Amino acid sequence: MKLGVITFSLTNISEGGAERHIREFIKRARSEFEIYLFPTLNTYLQIHNDEDRSRLINKVKELEKEGIMLTSQFQYLVDRTITSREYLWNFLDFRLLKEISKLYSAELMMMDYLFAPNFVSPDVAVMAKLTGKKYGILINGYIAPLHMGTLSYSRYKSRIGQEGFVRSLPKNILISNYWEKAIKIMRANPPDFVAGVNKVAIEGVVGSLPTNHIILDPGFAIEQTVTKYRREKKDDYALFVSARLEPSKGIFDLVKIMRRLRDNRINLKIMGRFKSDFNKFNNLAKKYGVLDKIEYLGFLEGEEKYKIISSAKVMVYPSHDDTNALVILESLAVNTPVIAYAIPGIRYAYDGVPGVTLVREFDYEAMANELRRAMSAKGLVGNSKLEKFILHHSSWERVTEQEINLILRHCCGH
Template sequence: MKLGIVYNNFLSPKFAGGGAEHAYEVVKRLTKYFKIVYYPSSPVFIWDKEVLIEKAKEVEREGIKITPEFYSILEEQNKFRIRGIKRFLLSDKIAKEVSKRYSVDVDFLYEPDHTSFDIFYLGKSTKFGLTLHLPLFYNNSIKYLRRLVKFYKFNPYTGKGFYTRFLYNELYSKPKYKRLLKKYKPSFIAAVSKGPLEESGITGEVLFPGNAFDPELLKYRNRGKEDYVVFWSRLNQDKGIHEIPDILKRIQAKLSKRVKLVLMGRFFDKYNEKLFWKKVKKYGLNVEYLGFVPREKLYDVVSRAKLFIYPTHIDGFSLVVLEALALGTPVVAYGIPAIRSVYYGLKAVKIVEEFDQEDMSRKAYEILSLNEKDMDEIINEPKLLDFLKLHSSWDNVANSVRDVIMKYAS
């Protein structure tokens, strides 16, 4: 069976996040079951031609054949190489134009990490499916607005805030996708957890397992804990960066002592960074900022932490929670749909209602008060070890994707 892959980030010049990692690891393995033809989607054409050619060679070395038309489109790349607000305004038109230049000759089309409109236009005359790592849109407008007001707020330096995201969802994303889904109905929509489907208000398949971690992480487990908590992710409002100092302050009040936070990652912008450090100084908190660190260093730091504090508001699965568990570190997180659907029921993951800083600090206090024996019990719980075994192989994820494709391709 010939399977067409529609995607952009295989050719990205830099690491494009967890969705791109999922897509690469899965499609690489799908070459064992299907004859793969890769149709690079329209967003790739913003990158330098030389970079695209070099990345294309890397992809083909993995057994992922790129359709010849891609190289023809590269010759007229300047037509599609548009950036900034103009790119946003013309993204649909560019996707249509690029799609017209591909001759689709496969049995089924699949997008492993939905990032552009191309899959809908390429799938006009071919069965197709796609996997969501984040919601297509937020279906419950009032709930979404209330959440945005609480965590996204307003950036006076950029003029952007909760209202820009809300208007994007209401005036563009939601109506656009509802039209596309009606006009070009996919054979299936899958997701890496129930979260993206639930928040989009659509039904679909849930991949199980939806993601995996590198089994090398397991060697860092059970090396002993040091007296600090950790946070690492994108350092922005989506991940609750502004709330961390408030939560840390509450934890300290309960423990009656200072708590050290080790922080890793890059701040999204100077405004968010300034706000974070202003709170840290105001509360007199002990924060060690390591910035962006090599993976080996990150794994070592996380594995020795007593707790990973994760007040996230936007996630489709949360690889950082999975990696923390693999490294033997308990987690306390907001119970957004993705977190609940993947991690509910594990003793090492304490889930609280979104925005409930008091309950988060209470659950954190409980974990930080555990003795060594009790800590060992929750991070080596049989249910958690079974969960980690299932999620420690990308083969398992690829098999779940293959099964969904075969279900709808026949």
């Protein structure tokens, strides 16, 4: 059976938690399907220079070595320059989405089914409409424009330090219009199913689509081997980890929290990749007099990453944009407690889980107080409820099996 995978995640040159999920799905889905990759528009929009283009091409070569077949139109689209004018007009008339769909159409027609395993853009709906193919989607993250009105979204972006309200408003009007058009297409030609990694992921507008709505359980996982890095003895520092260090993950909140702890001997280590806010982050930390209390470690993976997480007294995670936040689960798995904002996704996934303290979003004072308390508290050892939670979320096999079965059921009646 030929499965057309419509996603940005496999070709994203700066990966995060959702990308890990898709990799785990592909690893197991290859035993059931012939996988054909049709990169979404976002893939080509991430190319800003020759270095980006080269990194993307190398990533695709790695996928092809794994037996994932790529659309023949990939090289043409990689070399095609997308102008600012085309990008803006696409918000109004989907011209780029339609162009890519037409270029892919001959190969899409050869597929038995289409699947968007990390639905963050409406490409799959446009492709399904053009080809008449059946499709399903998985929502891996919180799609803010589908949950917030234009004004609320603009205020949100301003408050987290991403973009000023006045500057972001025109853009967000375009984004809202874009999604309205997309949902209209999906109502007229609904997917067979909308699966969500938790309840919050499929609430709002997507939850009103006339289709089957499925909540995966478990909807996320870590490998059981992570627990081998556990340490009972902790070092005297707090930690923040995110694959992408950007405003939506709370990087500027960190500085405001640390500002309230200037008189305490609390040091913070940060791990991840900055996109474009490194200088702004440093300048704000310098302004508030906490730059000397913050150490940037860069992006680390594997054993090196887990050793640092397991050695920390506490993980502080003031993210505004998460559904399951794998880093919280990883932290708990190595006996490091977590303080996070009680945003919908994190509250759904972790409320009541031992070792997780949730505070009101943007309450820097409460975050600082909890951080102060955690630095002098005992770690997480021998909690049966926590162990049961970690065990339930320690199998990517159980997560991805649900997705594979959904596709088989709707495509082949299995």
